[in-house]
Amino acid sequence: MVDSWVDSAERIGADLHLEPAGPGGRRAALIRALREAVRSGRLAPGTRLPPYRSLAADLGLARNTVADAYAELVAEGWLTARQGSGTRVADRDAASRPAERPPVRAPAPARGPRHDLLQGTPDASSFPRAAWLASYRRALRQAPNEVFGPGDPAGRPELRVALTEYLARARGVRTEPGRVVICSGFAHALRLLFAPGGAVLRGPLAVEAYGLRFHRDLLAAAGVRTTPLPLDEDGARVDRLGRERAVLLTPAHQFPTGGPLHASRRTAVVDWARARGGVLLEDDYDGEFRYDRRPVGSVQGLDPERVIYIGSVSKSLSPAVRLGWMVLPERYVDGVLAAKGEREAWASVLDQLSLADLLASGAYDRHVRRMRQRYRGRRDRLVEVLAARAPHVEVTGVAAGLHAVLRLPAGTERSVLRAAAGEGVALDGLAAFRHPATDMAAWDGLVVGYATPSEHAYGAALDALCRVLPPAPRPGPASG
Numbered sequence: 001m002v003d004s005w006v007d008s009a010e011r012i013g014a015d016l017h018l019e020p021a022g023p024g025g026r027r028a029a030l031i032r033a034l035r036e037a038v039r040s041g042r043l044a045p046g047t048r049l050p051p052y053r054s055l056a057a058d059l060g061l062a063r064n065t066v067a068d069a070y071a072e073l074v075a076e077g078w079l080t081a082r083q084g085s086g087t088r089v090a091d092r093d094a095a096s097r098p099a100e101r102p103p104v105r106a107p108a109p110a111r112g113p114r115h116d117l118l119q120g121t122p123d124a125s126s127f128p129r130a131a132w133l134a135s136y137r138r139a140l141r142q143a144p145n146e147v148f149g150p151g152d153p154a155g156r157p158e159l160r161v162a163l164t165e166y167l168a169r170a171r172g173v174r175t176e177p178g179r180v181v182i183c184s185g186f187a188h189a190l191r192l193l194f195a196p197g198g199a200v201l202r203g204p205l206a207v208e209a210y211g212l213r214f215h216r217d218l219l220a221a222a223g224v225r226t227t228p229l230p231l232d233e234d235g236a237r238v239d240r241l242g243r244e245r246a247v248l249l250t251p252a253h254q255f256p257t258g259g260p261l262h263a264s265r266r267t268a269v270v271d272w273a274r275a276r277g278g279v280l281l282e283d284d285y286d287g288e289f290r291y292d293r294r295p296v297g298s299v300q301g302l303d304p305e306r307v308i309y310i311g312s313v314s315k316s317l318s319p320a321v322r323l324g325w326m327v328l329p330e331r332y333v334d335g336v337l338a339a340k341g342e343r344e345a346w347a348s349v350l351d352q353l354s355l356a357d358l359l360a361s362g363a364y365d366r367h368v369r370r371m372r373q374r375y376r377g378r379r380d381r382l383v384e385v386l387a388a389r390a391p392h393v394e395v396t397g398v399a400a401g402l403h404a405v406l407r408l409p410a411g412t413e414r415s416v417l418r419a420a421a422g423e424g425v426a427l428d429g430l431a432a433f434r435h436p437a438t439d440m441a442a443w444d445g446l447v448v449g450y451a452t453p454s455e456h457a458y459g460a461a462l463d464a465l466c467r468v469l470p471p472a473p474r475p476g477p478a479s480g
């Protein structure tokens with residue numbers, strides 16, 4: 001199908017915007033306009049010009065006028081005409097070539113740190129290009145024509161059905177397609193839920209004392225005050241929930257410290273929401289990547305009417321795709337749709353269909369399984385290297401996700417980060433994620449993303465990391 005489209009574009013020739021004007025008649029004006037288009041590089045060498053009749057129709061000229069203009073430009077060497085290949089812009093020699101447009105090229109990556117251990121992105125080299133392309137082609141071939149009209153703000157039914165099945169199977173989410181609303185990712189979901197003047201949610205919103213600053217800033221910009229819940233080894237202290245009507249948590253894998261929310265707290269937060277008429281926003285950002293045997297499903301499965309479940313492909317596929325989903329309690333569906341607007345303005349309908357196909361064909365599951373294995377291998381290597389070279393450093397949060405936290409002795413985080421910068425190692429300290437208003441004691445630590453470096457760069461990145469870690473404390477004097 002794609003091939004036949006290319007064929008017909010070749011046959012018809014490129015669409016061409018020209019404004020022939022000026023003295024000397026129509027033919028002369030057209031010749032000037034074409035010459036100028038070639039000279040300026042707007043028409044690149046080799047470009048096929050439209051057939052006489054279509055350019056004549058577009059410009060309201062007689063066919064012969066266009067034919068004469070082409071013939072003159074061929075004679076002057078601006079164009080070439082060959083039987084069967086139409087009229088094209090001549091590939092002129094370098095001396096007389098008009099200012100050439102440089103080829104379109106991805107910008108060279110800026111020189112960054114030598115070792116990238118920043119959390120946040122999956123392995124970019126593993127994006128399933130072939131599977132995505134196959135799904136895109138299939139989706140495009142099968143799409144009814146109405147797909148190319150304005151999109152429904154709820155999202156394509158194909159995707160909502162595929163997600164309903166997938167989320168139930170893989171994450172224990174209980175829903176039906178009518179409660180799934182497609183968005184462009186978690187950040188977009190927050191914007192929709194707290195849209196100023198919107199009818200869905202209002203602050204204050206309880207959040208974890210350590211979390212993504214970008215999300216806190218986004219909420220602040222929407223006029224939402226966030227109140228921090230302290231963390232301990234069992235996750236967020238949901239017993240400290242106060243007057244808020246909504247709480248945002250990362251229950252499967254606390255971001256960034258890494259533990260799951262303890263089972264008793266999962267039920268406690270649902271009980272709180274029931275008792276107060278509140279709601280839990282469940283950020284399931286990397287729920288697919290769990291490496292130990294204990295599955296941690298969604299809290300949403302405990303009470304679909306008290307939890308807004310939010311996920312995206314940002315960790316499983318790529319944050320560049322910009323596709324996410326909300327699974328909503330019935331009472332919020334209309335408000336979220338109203339916040340989205342009359343038509344889909346965010347998530348490309350073609351990408352939605354592509355993802356639906358990826359899910360329905362099993363290719364998404366295969367990709368997630370493959371990546372889980374790869375990340376588990378990365379995680380194991382990190383743990384082994386640290387056990388051998390820095391056994392005094394405690395590694396936490398490694399049962400899941402794409403990053404680990406190395407706990408540091410109190411008061412050492414800043415100096416370790418300085419040393420890391422000196423070694424060209426990019427990574428964050430826990431302080432970068434701390435809520436400014438929290439009263440919990442600070443946790444010193446490094447957040448080490450292990451998904452980003454390419455396979456061949458990972459060993460050197462781990463070496464460099466070990467070099468910047470604080471030395472083992474000296475054993476104290478032997479007690480008698």
Ligand SMILES: Cc1ncc(COP(=O)(O)O)c(C=O)c1O
Pocket residue numbers: 120184185186187188212250255283285311312313314315319324
């Ligand atoms: C804590 C957390 N939540 C959610 C997301 C996903 O954000 P988005 O879907 O807007 O890319 C991320 C990053 O991938 C994250 O780190």
